[in-house]
Amino acid sequence: MKTVEHQLLIVGGGAAGLRAAIEAQEKIDDVAVISKVRTLRSHSVSAQGGIAASLANIEESEADNWKKHLNDTIEGGVDLVDRDAGEILTRNAGRNVIELEHMGVPFSRTDKGKLDQRPFGGHSMPRALYAADRTGHAIVYALYGENVRHETAFYDEYFVLDLMTGDNSVSGLVAYDIKTGELVVFRAGGIILATGGPSQAYELTSSGKASTGDGLGIALRNGIPLEDMEFIQFHPTGLKARGILITEAARGEGGYLRNDRGERFMKEYEPESVELAPRDRVVRGMQREINEGRGINGENYLHLDLTHLPEEKISQKLPTIRELSMNFAGIDPVERPIPVQPMAHYSMGGIPTDTRGRVQGKEEGVTWNNLYAAGEAACVSVHGANRLGTNSLQEAITFGKRAGRFAAESVRKNHAGDVDRTTVDKYESRLHSLLGGEGSVRCYELRDRLKQTMTGKCGVFRTRHDLEEALRQIHELKEDYSKLTVEDSGKKFNTELKTALELKNMLDYSEVIVEAALARKESRGSHFRTDFPERDDADWLVHSFIYRSSTGKLKRDYRPVSPGT
């Protein structure tokens, strides 16, 4: 068995993992990043619109400050934002963006050469720093370069299967090298999970294929709770049928949403902010239009209209949008409106952490010793029930950095523990049986059934009836998973096997999403129950925690929103 050892392991090479690695490298010199796709292919490169910070760099944002940013974040998150975490996010946002600038991110500039800012939904001032509409790509490439400078060790195309744990601490993890198919044991004094979001559990999603929430599945398998999983953000403007994201900046720059009659229907639902209301409200407006037959040609999509904007503005501020729209819909937004529909985009919930990134255990107040999480995989509760656009890259940076710092400090005291043979053996035989499987169910079929269930029964509008049906279907899917067959029996670069392993994680956390949605009998942020359409602070101003108990049953627990200092 190949065994590798590092002081600190970071699982995930997106914005959060890469930022964590740089910070850790400042303190210790043996940091490794493991990623199932090559680092530069991580989903973060697709982030388009921007990263939030109240820099007050332009005239329209002169009066901005972190408190306003915090207030907007709390309001957008419908009061489910932990104040202490929110304060850390908004207070440090400016400095963290300046640091990114110093790492070479090619941010767009004002005429005077300062970092330019633009408006984004739910933010009361233009606060988004951006690099054209390739902000995520620009940030990831700069962070990657910084890691090359620091000589971070990269294990690209390694799939992490599970942690080796004992007594609320980790001693390492088990991964398999996708290229060779061999299991590899990584030992470490500390681990940061930065594995990204779970949106691939839905049919239409803006997220990359790797966003299968593996870290969430891994957490559940180790008795770690998931927090606030009922809050899945749907994005208003996915390119029809493809889910390619048309950034909110398109509306920030002045784009309109129109229905089949050509009406700017959002005026009805949100007279003040219209198209720039928080995402959950725009999505519900759109879904209502569609459900009531006012989609374009009565179908399930609407129009995003930019035709009234000057061509120059579109090609300078939204070049990628123009290109994507021409390429994938055959439509030049200068001339014709873009067909769009809502799609799964982001998970506010995730692995619960404190503000240092430390993973929270299933008993309230218990913190894991040397296990951290950051980025979309984590829930430090800065987004509450609904994330504001551009706040998640900032979260990945701010809390990735903090997790990196505190993890590095703690591993100086820890040292790598023993190899846990039972975990290794378990996965050896699991891979063996998947590959030699005589099953009858194909993983792609099972995956598609899961996506249909989640989209149809646990989407924008939810009801008890649908959610119960979703649970039943997921239990059925889980049974079918035991009959799974992998057609490709090869060891090397077996992408079908990878899908089968991801699917296990997807089934596990999808069950939690549905359970959490079923339990929350109110509507708040992205979670909308048609049978409980009102927000209910008396009973539901709480975070939900769900974990798998040692008997295998899911258990639920609620914790208060942190008031902050």
Added chain:
Amino acid sequence: MEIKFEVSRYNPEKDEGSYYQEFSFSIESDELEELTVLDSLIRLKEEKEGSLTFRHSCGHGSCGSCAMLIDGENRLACKTHLKDMVSGEGSRINISPLPGFPVIKDLVVDLESFFSHDRGVKPYLIGDAGSRAKEELQTPEELERIQEVTQCIMCGACTSSCPTYWDNKKYLGPAAFVRAFRWSEDSRDEGESERMDALDDKRGGVWGCNKIFNCTEACPKDIDTVGAIESLKRKALGF
């Protein structure tokens, strides 16, 4: 409507070398407008041949995973539309891995040396990283000079199309040069001379470029790769 896909197959655990396998692919005629080569490969894998292997992630040209040789040209599979490749019933599309790199399996190539060449040009900002509390100013004009080259997604299409690279694997190749140019040309960067050793190297450096322009044609982001290399040559000469 039926289309034929000829896909290069190679299973390192079984095959001595690669060979082409033909798949017939039926689509509705209105799908022709919508489907990309990547969509088609995914369908083939999921419906017909589970072992067919290729990389992909974002599906819209931003992650750089899916570059391959499609009908003789290096392209991103996710941005290549069937309608641009086939003329009608019975048309054929030939799909092979990116040339010039070792094949791991089917359409998946080994990019280790490609990325190590990239690291060789120090792809990061070199300069005074003191604790400056404010952003370093950069005018829109200064930014404009690097805007095009910052779009590189490291897909490998350019380097894979370069005859100099085919013959000489020490040659850093157009992608690494574009990346060096991106940083050296940044108004905030002071690393030009630090990068010069690698760029001015006899075997690895820019002098291997014979201006064939294969790389510029292959770039899915329309980056003027040769322009960047020519500029680096001038810098190497001290202009």
